[in-house]
Amino acid sequence: MNVQNMHSADATTAEEGLAIQAEQAKFDSKAATETAMQNTLLTPRFYTTDFDELDAIDVSPVRDDWDRLIAQMVSDPNKGHFKKNEDWDRIDWDGMEPQLRKEFIDFLISSCTAEFSGCVLYKEMKRRGTNKDVTQLFQLMARDEARHAGFINDALREAGVAVNLGFLTQKKKYTYFRPKFIYYATYLSEKIGYARYITIYRHLEAHPEHRFHPIFKWFQEWCNDEFSHGEAFALLMKTDPKLTSGVNVLWIKFFLTAVFATMYVRDHQRPAFHKALGVDPDWYGQEVFAKTSALSKQIFPITLDIDSPRWSAGLKRLQKANADLDRARKQGGVAGFARRISAQVRAVTAFAGLYFIPAKKHRLPASTRLEPAY
Ligand SMILES: [Fe+2]
Ligand SMILES: [Fe+2]
Secondary structure, three states, X not given: OOHHHOOHHHOOOHHHHHHHHXXXXXXXXXXXXXXXXXXXXXXXXXXXXXXXXXXXXXXXXXXXXXXXHHHXXXXXXXXXXXXXXXXXXXXXXXXXXXXXXXXXXXXHHHHHHHHHHHHHHHHHHHHHOOOHHHHHHHHHHHHHHHHHHHHHHHHHHHOOOOOOHHHHHHHOOEEEOOHHHHHHHHHHHHHHHHHHHHHHXXXXXXXXXXXXXXXXXXXXHHHHHHHHHHHHHHHHHHOOHHHHOOOHHHHHHHHHHHHHHHHHHXXXXXXXXXXXXXXXXXXXXXXXXXXXXXXXXXXXXXXOOOOOHHHHHHHHHHHHHHHHHHHHHHHOHHHHHHHHHHHHHHHHHHHHHHHOOOOEEOOOOOOOOOOOOO
16 A cells, blocks of 8 residues: 555554554654653553453344444444544644643643554454454454544644654553453543543534634544444443442442543643633533543443532642642652652542542443434
8 A cells, every 4th residue: 555645534444544654753753752652640551451351252242232333333434534624724833822832732642642542452452353343343443543643643743743653552661451441441531532522522613712723623523433432342341241230330430530530630730721722621520520420321330429529629639739749740859759758648548539439329221322412
């Protein structure tokens, strides 16, 4: 294939999309790749798992819903969507307010890494598996995530930076998660991704004067891809009722708390970005948590009590501890070290406080099937 004149939006497989990105990698920037290489509690990670266990899943119990979802993904409604067209307004990167520029680039790099993290994991599952149902699903999801990551990289390239995805694949550290943790974490990251993208999209639909970059115009179709990916993980979990009952409910609560809290802290590190969007990060957080909670009732028997006063107070404490931790790291020395320990203890306590807020229980529906309705 001649990838030189192709665009990752038109690629029909993850491999093809990545080959196109590799061709463009000569323009990629060292600093952006270094940012994407970081592994902290708050930065997107790469995952690996027990692929044989995943390969052994039998989707017969959910066959009807499964076939319908796969058929929809095979029909590929978003082929060709993720590329610049006449709707792509020119951006004056040099004229952008420096703090906004910094935070927005950070947002794009982090989003690109997260999209690519999905691509790497899904592609690996497709490569290692023999189960036709499972490998087909993972191939389709890898295709979508390669397009998403490629498109964000296109936007970054205009700012003179881009992430070297090939380098990341080779060099970024992989975190091992047991399959069930992959289900909880990935299901939630797909559904929260949908909720985040659609909330911004709807907000900018009502307030187009805040759309300071054209990429937001692509968020609607984008979030529909993430929605389907979440549906697929809900079906995978539905094949085994043990995954969503007994002691596993405590794990589900842990992942819900961790995913929500991480989003809250990360978003509060980008005040200029949210101000430019005309979005209050507290409002945005609650909106996204409410949507994600409503969706996750399709498969999780509990939701977090995000209306409890302890919830918002705990998030604020966690965010403050994290900001203090950041300052202490920069300060260094003995005083910095002492402040770092204190901030870490406060962060752990705040997280535990969030975790122990009693959850709300639900009865699970017979079918997980949902349509994107926001
Ligand atoms: Fe994606
Ligand atoms: Fe996704």
